[in-house]
Amino acid sequence: MDRLIYTAMTGAKHILEQQATVSHNLANATTAGFRAQLDSFRAVPVIGEGLPTRAFVVDSTVGSDFTPGPLQQTGRDLDVAVQGAGWIAVQAADGSEAYTRHGSLKLSENGILQTQAGLSVQGDGGPISVPPDVTLAIGRDGTVSAIPTGGKSNAVNVLGRIKLVNPEEASLERGDDGLFRVKGGGEADADAAVSVVGGALEGSNVNVVDAMVSMINLGRQFEMQMNLLKNAESNASKASQILSMS
Incomplete structure (x- = not known):
């Protein structure tokens, strides 16, 4: 009983x-x-x-x-979708490195490239700073380029490259904030094989x-x-x- x-x-x-x-x-x-x-x-x-x-x-x-979600075209310059396996590295609220697939980005008041949640996107050497009065373009490899609004269209300045990683799925764990981190702490290495699609977002799976x-x-x-x-x-x-x- x-x-x-x-x-x-x-x-x-x-x-x-x-x-x-x-x-x-x-x-x-x-x-x-x-x-x-x-x-x-x-x-x-x-x-x-x-x-x-x-x-x-x-x-x-x-x-x-970890099944990829459908790609949705938005036409927005600051929207990127990771194509296939991979993650976008961001700086979490506690200062640690975390990973997300949410590629809807924005610029902060200080010109820092961030997610919509206000988390700084990690570049090769830290957060990516964007000067004023420029138009941004994000390449397939995550390279962030700036084109002056009132200048020559061929005057392109490379500001940095978004850190794209692809750690093993078994080594990732979801945090209470919805971001993924490497189990036991640490940071994943950048993976040049990871690519993104500009002007699109990945939907939920x-x-x-x-x-x-x-x-x-x-x-x-x-x-x-x-x-x-x-x-x-x-x-x-x-x-x-x-x-x-x-």
Whole structure:
């Protein structure tokens, strides 16, 4: 009886947690460069006195779905999409190096190339500074060039190159801020094979239909766990009645 209660109780608890993960993925179905989070259930034995006959359910994060999302043409000069595998290096709020696929960039008040979240884009030698009154062009290799607005069209100045990296997917972990970092700290080396597409953004890789189906399935699983708890309560009540009769 208690084994049934352990399994049903922990199963219902972690189904709610997995439901929250699916809801988070669904909420970011339109977020550029978003990578869906993957969860799974696993059984863990209860450690204690006596034989390990009881087990409970744990919801564990197995990683992220690194499948590329669809490319969406925007025509904006400061929009870039990583083509294939790879990441854009940015400076996180804590000063560490982090990685994102969200290539919608902007210029800060001080002329620093940043993401829409205000994080500085990392270049070969640090953040990329842009002078005023120029038009920016970003090449396939991440090279940022400036063309004077009122000058000659052939007077192109190279300001720097966006740091593009391609670490192993197994070595990356998602932070609470949605950015990815190398496990254990450290920084990934720049990879010249990574290329970007200008005037485009990568869409989220969340499949809305699959996410909705998962939410329905999880809702039914939660209802099943509740029914198991009701059956356990009913069995305990009937057992008490039999014992009282004897």
